[in-house]
Amino acid sequence: MQKYDVIIIGGACAGLSAALYTARRALKTIVLTRDIGGQAAITTEIENYPGTGSILGPELMNKFKDQAENAGAEIKLTQITSIRKEGDEYIVTDGTDEYQAPALILAFGLTHRVLSVPGEKELTGRGVAYCATCDGPLFKNKIVAVVGGGNSALEAVDYLSDLCQKVYMFVRGDKFRADETEMLEQVQNKANVEIRFNTSITEIVGEKKVEKVKLNDNSELELNGVFVEIGYTTQTDFLQNLVALDERGQIIVDQQGKTLTPGVFAAGDVTNTPFKQAVISAGDGAKAALSASRYVKNLKGLADKPDWNR
Amino acid sequence: MELNDQNFEQEVLKYTEGPVLVDFYAAWCGPCKMQGPIVEALAEELKSGKSRAFKVNVDSSPETTAKYEIMSIPTLIIFRNGEVKEVLMGLNNANVLKEKLEKYQ
Numbered sequence: 001m002q003k004y005d006v007i008i009i010g011g012a013c014a015g016l017s018a019a020l021y022t023a024r025r026a027l028k029t030i031v032l033t034r035d036i037g038g039q040a041a042i043t044t045e046i047e048n049y050p051g052t053g054s055i056l057g058p059e060l061m062n063k064f065k066d067q068a069e070n071a072g073a074e075i076k077l078t079q080i081t082s083i084r085k086e087g088d089e090y091i092v093t094d095g096t097d098e099y100q101a102p103a104l105i106l107a108f109g110l111t112h113r114v115l116s117v118p119g120e121k122e123l124t125g126r127g128v129a130y131c132a133t134c135d136g137p138l139f140k141n142k143i144v145a146v147v148g149g150g151n152s153a154l155e156a157v158d159y160l161s162d163l164c165q166k167v168y169m170f171v172r173g174d175k176f177r178a179d180e181t182e183m184l185e186q187v188q189n190k191a192n193v194e195i196r197f198n199t200s201i202t203e204i205v206g207e208k209k210v211e212k213v214k215l216n217d218n219s220e221l222e223l224n225g226v227f228v229e230i231g232y233t234t235q236t237d238f239l240q241n242l243v244a245l246d247e248r249g250q251i252i253v254d255q256q257g258k259t260l261t262p263g264v265f266a267a268g269d270v271t272n273t274p275f276k277q278a279v280i281s282a283g284d285g286a287k288a289a290l291s292a293s294r295y296v297k298n299l300k301g302l303a304d305k306p307d308w309n310r
Numbered sequence: 311m312e313l314n315d316q317n318f319e320q321e322v323l324k325y326t327e328g329p330v331l332v333d334f335y336a337a338w339c340g341p342c343k344m345q346g347p348i349v350e351a352l353a354e355e356l357k358s359g360k361s362r363a364f365k366v367n368v369d370s371s372p373e374t375t376a377k378y379e380i381m382s383i384p385t386l387i388i389f390r391n392g393e394v395k396e397v398l399m400g401l402n403n404a405n406v407l408k409e410k411l412e413k414y415q
Contacts, residue, residue, distance in 0.1 A: 041340040077344075124399075137338065
């Protein structure tokens with residue numbers, strides 16, 4: 001069992017900002033996360049993070065990581081499997097190790113939505129992908145499909161059509177949900193793009209890699225890749241007995257980043273904040289960290305010194 | 311150390327002293343920028359033992375990338391006596407990689 005003052009789950013804008021703040025308050029801090037930078041790290045260019053100008057997503061998130069580590073926070077790449085409470089302490093496990101702390105900050109953001117069709121899970125990373133800019137170049141001159149009718153789907157089609165031999169776009173409804181009219185036109189005019197409305201995948205087939213898909217009209221289509229671009233969702237089912245969630249599965253927090261459970265704080269996209277933005281997540285992370293710091297120091301009977309003394 | 315289509319066979323497939331970890335990456339891949347330093351540090355650490363760790367840039371080594379059907383990066387493959395023993399996708403920390411390598415000593 002490894003003991004900390006604060007355990008932060010999630011290592012992107014909210015989690016790493018929170019880590020910077022708790023570490024600077026001399027709280028022993030660990031960040032448990034399956035990746036660094038989350039959605040921001042797979043964003044090519046970030047143009048609305050104040051103070052940095054236009055910056056590449058991974059570059060900005062590396063700065064977040066370095067700053068949190070330099071302040072003294074420990075970061076561990078891992079996937080947590082459960083959280084339980086014993087007395088005043090929370091115990092987080094990742095299947096191998098256990099971590100204990102009186103305060104938790106939940107900041108693990110959103111997870112890409114999946115199709116939930118046979119073959120999808122088995123072939124993920126073997127032709128099924130969820131990020132066109134991350135994996136697209138590995139499909140040069142191949143035949144791929146993009147699933148979705150929103151802006152991110154459209155951007156994926158636009159990007160992939162410059163690399164791939166052919167790009168199908170499967171839209172479930174009878175029209176686009178995308179509002180980027182300029183890109184819509186651009187995509188529709190590309191010779192190697194074929195848009196199919198009222199179309200959804202019912203099965204992804206392949207032995208070792210994606211070979212074909214079955215569609216809702218019972219037809220089959222041979223292709224090499226499927227890019228799923230149908231948005232993001234919360235993955236908070238495992239927290240049901242720990243914190244209050246809203247109807248969309250988002251963690252309910254107050255203005256100070258507190259959940260309804262003492263000692264549990266949350267920040268960023270995983271919460272019921274109405275705006276999912278890097279700068280907002282960073283601010284919320286700092287807020288939750290200051291609340292957590294106050295909570296831990298009260299519990300230990302220490303004075304919570306303000307940040308400006310350092 | 312970085313491998314390419316020319317020396318991959320010699321350094322990975324023909325190496326029989328222990329398991330070899332290969333990190334397939336690209337300059338345009340965000341998570342690879344996090345994985346890279348982990349693998350580089352591991353490669354340094356392994357030097358004294360029999361396991362090895364290398365990086366392969368998917369853009370400059372198209373043959374190797376195609377041969378192992380890399381369709382998502384970072385992908386980490388553990389080889390032993392030229393055979394693929396394990397394929398890991400996404401970011402992995404040094405401890406996980408070390409544990410996996412130990413399995414194939």
